[in-house]
Amino acid sequence: MIEYLQKQNVDNKLIEKLEKYRKENGLFDDPRVIKPEFKYYGKEVLEESISALLAGKNILLTGAKATGKNVLAENLSYLFARPSWNVSFHVNTDFSSLIGADTFKDNQVTFRKGPIYEASTRGGFAVLDEINMAKNEAISVLHASLDHRRIIDLPGYEKIKLDPNTRFIATMNYGYVGTREVNEALASRFMIIHMPNITKENLDKLLADTFTKLKEEYRKAFIDMFISLQFKSENNEISTKSVDLRGLISAIETMQIGLNPYDAILMGIANKSFDEFEREIVIDTIKTKIPSQIKESIFND
Template structure:
């Protein structure tokens, strides 16, 4: 069994689903030219129920929408799904400048003729890739019109001035969205109806420990408790609206541990990874106090590893 699927077995994911993913991988081999787009995620996703729901949705041909707060693992799950299914992945981050031409493609002059320079959605459709629509609720009208057509049950894309293309049978799209970010808006019903939706739960202590242990197997138990406790404290404060989610940063926490492993004192490392991401002076003081209760200023690398 492939490494990607062994990871599922370790989490006691349904054997029936694992078998179907294995069959999916065999049925849809990937062209050599795009194999470099199949990449192992740096952070594994832990969560049996969420994995099973996501796998079932993709196996039966649906697209997937992942909703939830910051640091719930939406992008991590999307990366892990593409890796498990063995598909080339395309990450499309939506912003105010994302339009239909950046998704489907635009005309370019090449070899003395006008040709289509294919966009991420076009390539994903051709190659049977997994397209990740990051912050899909930032999509403006022009980009949203492409999404409506691409995600439709007919699985076809009309390229203005060119041919109509059919989506490869292995092509899937995974949208991620946070509520309340600047520039976001509600998704309309027609677009939401094109997805199956998973509301991502908050990261649990058990799963956080697994992530930390995966990246830093040599961490000492007391240090693991301290870093886990700090993250969960921040999560609780953010849930209660006592602080914003700026300091609630899993990548920042793991980056801090990496800096400690290099030799930086833990307190300074956490300042870079967590504390200094709160730019409001009052919020920064709250976060700093939380850090001091968990990470002593006199700790050194030897206290952590």
């Protein structure tokens, strides 16, 4: 992973500081230190996020769909060699689902630890996914953990001080059903990084790294198609529904099984648009890049 940073020309001094942190604090044998399935590509964002985390700060990743927020969070946990816990927020998220609650086990009351409690006491990285889906009263229980106090105050228990290695990485999208504005008190507890749309160059690196046997001509065609859809979305010609990087990757994975590339792209990209007019625009864009029938294999043997 360090070589991956060097290939992206991440500042060498920053890499040296990260390597020092890993040597002093890395938990390489912990089962919760999980190697990410995909690498995040974006020099500036990597430098900003690594710098903030090395400084002991928490970060909030904002931006549109398909900008790689969750991928970046997974990469950061692995780069720092720290165990990670993922919390998916929703309207019913409450104190007990985050911190834990009393439960009855073996004929006695015991405390069932939640993911925030575990990450806080074990020096882990807590990924707070879609943090703007939760109600403010649920988020408020995190305030003392996220600011300079770095404590968890459990009613009926002693205050718990956070491990020095604990970090919080929150993600949020705007415009999804159920999302809301993040309040000022919460935003002030994070360093905020706006995630840009993936560039053509970085998408090429991602697909080349993920699908090593994919023929270059088809990789370029898929990239041109995705960037064209992204451009239409940026100009409000279509919504972001079909600008789905996960969908593109899933489509290529089904092509590896043997599905016709055009049909796979329809499943992974075009069919994400449920408005018929928009779907036709997406399909027309796909047709300009991907033939409906490809007789040869798109992968090298």
